[in-house]
Amino acid sequence: xxxxxxxxxxxxxxxxxxxxxxxxxxxxxxxxxxxxxxxxxxxxxxxxxxxxxxxxxxxxxxxxxxxxxxxxxxxxxxxxxxxxxxxxxxxxxxxxxxxxxxxxxxxxxxxxxxxxxxxxxxxxxxxxxxxxxxxxxxxxxxxxxxxxxxxxxxxxxxxxxxxxxxxxxxxxxxxxxxxxxxxxxxxxxxxxxxxxx
Amino acid sequence: xxxxxxxxxxxxxxxxxxxxxxxxxxxxxxxxxxxxxxxxxxxxxxxxxxxxxxxxxxxxxxxxxxxxxxxxxxxxxxxxxxxxxxxxxxxxxxxxxxxxxxxxxxxxxxxxxxxxxxxxxxxxxxxxxxxxxxxxxxxxxxxxxxxxxxxxxxxxxxxxxxxxxxxxxxxxxxxxxxxxxxxxxxxxxxxxxxxxx
DNA sequence: TTATTTTTTGACTAATTGTTTAAAAATATA
DNA sequence: TATATTTTTAAACAATTAGTCAAAAAATAA
Numbered sequence: 001x002x003x004x005x006x007x008x009x010x011x012x013x014x015x016x017x018x019x020x021x022x023x024x025x026x027x028x029x030x031x032x033x034x035x036x037x038x039x040x041x042x043x044x045x046x047x048x049x050x051x052x053x054x055x056x057x058x059x060x061x062x063x064x065x066x067x068x069x070x071x072x073x074x075x076x077x078x079x080x081x082x083x084x085x086x087x088x089x090x091x092x093x094x095x096x097x098x099x100x101x102x103x104x105x106x107x108x109x110x111x112x113x114x115x116x117x118x119x120x121x122x123x124x125x126x127x128x129x130x131x132x133x134x135x136x137x138x139x140x141x142x143x144x145x146x147x148x149x150x151x152x153x154x155x156x157x158x159x160x161x162x163x164x165x166x167x168x169x170x171x172x173x174x175x176x177x178x179x180x181x182x183x184x185x186x187x188x189x190x191x192x193x194x195x196x197x
Numbered sequence: 198x199x200x201x202x203x204x205x206x207x208x209x210x211x212x213x214x215x216x217x218x219x220x221x222x223x224x225x226x227x228x229x230x231x232x233x234x235x236x237x238x239x240x241x242x243x244x245x246x247x248x249x250x251x252x253x254x255x256x257x258x259x260x261x262x263x264x265x266x267x268x269x270x271x272x273x274x275x276x277x278x279x280x281x282x283x284x285x286x287x288x289x290x291x292x293x294x295x296x297x298x299x300x301x302x303x304x305x306x307x308x309x310x311x312x313x314x315x316x317x318x319x320x321x322x323x324x325x326x327x328x329x330x331x332x333x334x335x336x337x338x339x340x341x342x343x344x345x346x347x348x349x350x351x352x353x354x355x356x357x358x359x360x361x362x363x364x365x366x367x368x369x370x371x372x373x374x375x376x377x378x379x380x381x382x383x384x385x386x387x388x389x390x391x392x393x394x
Numbered sequence: 395t396t397a398t399t400t401t402t403t404g405a406c407t408a409a410t411t412g413t414t415t416a417a418a419a420a421t422a423t424a
Numbered sequence: 425t426a427t428a429t430t431t432t433t434a435a436a437c438a439a440t441t442a443g444t445c446a447a448a449a450a451a452t453a454a
Contacts (some may be wrong), residue, residue, distance in 0.1 A: 004422095004430085015217040027310040029226035029316040031315070032411065044412085046432050054412065110306075110366070148389075155382040158367060166359025185352040193390045201400085201452095227442065241442085243402050251442065 012050050012060075014040055017104070019061050024103035028058060028114040059119045062111070065104040066126045072097060073133045083141030084191065090137060090185040091190055094164045099171050099179040106168055131157055137196065147194045160190055199314045209257075210249050211237055214301070216258050225255060225311040225358040256316045259308070269294060270330045280338030281388065287334060288387055289380040291361045296368050296376040303365055316335035328354055335391065344391045357387055 003007070019040040022031045033044040033054060051057040056095065076089045098105045107114065111123040134157045141147030171182065198206070213237040219228045230241040230251060248254040273286045295302045304311065308320040331354045338344030360383065368379065 025309065027224045027226055027307070029224055030310065033413090034411075043432075043433055045414085048413070049431065110224070112222065113227065151386065152382050155379070156386055158363060159383065159386055162361070162363025162366075163356040163359040166355060166362060169359075170355060182352070185349050186356065188392050189348065189353055189356055192388050197394050230443085231441075240403055242404070242444085245443070246401065 005140055008050070015047060015050055015057065016061050016064055019057055020065070020101075020104040020107060023058070023061065023114075024106040029165075031058075046088040055115075055119065056106075058114055059123075061104070062107045062123055063113065065101060065107055066123070066130075068098060068101070069094070069108075070126065070130055072087075075129060077133050077136055083137055083144060083146055084195065086137045087134075087141065087194070088191060090134065091160065091164065091187040095167055095183040095186055096179055098164065100181070102168055102171065109165060109168070131161060134160060141194065146196060148196045151194055156194060159193070163190065204291075205247070212244060212247055212254070215255055217262070217298075217301040217304060218367060220258065220311075220359055221253070221303040228255075230254075238340050242326065252312075252316065255304075255311055258301070259304045259311065259316075259320055262298060262304055263320070263327075265298070266291070266294060266305075267323065267327055270327060274330050274333055280334055280341060280343055281392065283334045284331075284338065284388060284391070285384040288357065288361065288384040292364055292380040292383055293376055295361065295364055296379070298364055299368065304361075306362060306365070328358060338391065343393060345393045348391055353391060356390070360387065 015036065019036045021039065022035050033047055036057070037044040037047050047057070051060070072093045073090055073164065076086055076093060079086065079089070081089065108123075108127065111120060111127065115123050135153055138147060138151070138153045138156060142149050142151070142153075167182065167186075171179070177185070198265055212233065216228065216233045218236065219232050230244060233254070234241040234244050244254070246258070269290045270287055273290060276283065276286070278286065305320075305324065308317060308324065312320050332350055335344060335348070335350045335353060339346050339348070339350075364379065364383075368376070372380070
């Protein structure tokens with residue numbers, strides 16, 4: 001990658017981050033190209049040098065955080081830890097990523113408000129893929145006898161993902177607990193739901 | 198309430214429901230007065246006969262579902278059931294209301310994208326009030342010795358509410374499980390997180 | 395039927411916003 | 425330095441939308 005390509009990639013990143021920030025506050029339709037540009041002291045016109053249009057910008061924004069998330073969960077699933085540790089790790093990793101990249105993460109919350117057509121399909125599919133990794137961990141836990149075999153995997157997965165994503169709605173850096181403490185607490189409580197007793 | 202007042206109230210209701218439907222799909226900024234009106238075969242002009250402006254319409258939309266929710270949870274908290282039954286009931290009632298009034302319920306998800314100023318403050322306050330009722334149930338459970346006293350009430354409340362609200366993201370009437378089945382399953386799994394073992 | 399009140403309409407305004415474009419500025423190259 | 429290339433700008437355009445309002449239509453009362 002040449003210097004010039006690097007510079008372009010860097011600029012794209014900056015634009016994507018700015019877009020994510022505005023998006024988290026105002027939602028897709030409330031986010032204007034003007035505001036995204038203003039954050040970076042550019043004019044909205046120059047953003048069209050880097051992105052085809054607003055949809056393109058928004059979708060790449062979504063891609064960025066999705067890729068990050070999928071990468072993390074895959075690492076956990078493919079590790080040689082036991083199911084309990086895997087679930088614990090998946091929960092913690094999700095919370096730490098979500099809280100540190102709050103604005104980007106909020107994108108994933110309501111894809112049907114942000115995308116249409118193929119972009120929507122792809123976003124939904126990726127969300128399914130992400131969710132499926134949790135199923136894998138739960139199945140493994142049941143098969144190896146550490147998780148309660150009477151749990152409903154689909155329901156438990158929904159409960160866990162819901163709990164995790166909801167952190168975005170209330171977490172604040174200035175809150176009484178650090179992201180790490182929250183992650184630990186979530187992992188502890190959620191595990192109680194699935195481990196055999 | 199006179200007949201005329203009733204008719205006006207009915208029309209307002211219709212408009213609010215239409216607004217909620219569009220809002221659930223497109224978000225605050227994506228919802229146009231035109232579309233809300235078109236759903237009811239009226240023109241947008243006539244909606245200004247019933248509502249001051251868009252903000253007013255949206256906020257009353259939020260009020261409608263908030264009032265319903267607060268009413269339900271208060272009934273549960275004030276009943277003479279034991280804490281386990283109360284939590285079970287609160288969970289079930291939330292899910293049944295959310296799934297039957299999906300579009301309206303989606304409003305409450307991200308108030309900061311929908312409201313500003315006083316409206317936002319009020320919406321956030323009501324959300325806190327609602328959440329607080331869950332704290333009350335959890336406290337009562339710990340005090341009476343049925344819930345594990347080592348749980349972190351604030352965290353558990355966040356986990357439960359997150360799980361409940363997330364149902365909106367995946368629930369479909371055509372899904373494999375009825376709302377009742379989902380409600381039962383959620384209650385069962387979530388209770389495992391808090392009851393003493 | 396006629397008069398009065400209530401409700402709806404649809405055209406209009408003003409503001410906003412996504413996108414294009416031609417020129418200017420900045421940067422690299424020879 | 426002079427030329428070519430890349431990047432940014434500012435203005436213009438077309439489309440959309442919240443909100444207004446006077447007049448028409450519909451409903452109701454007299």
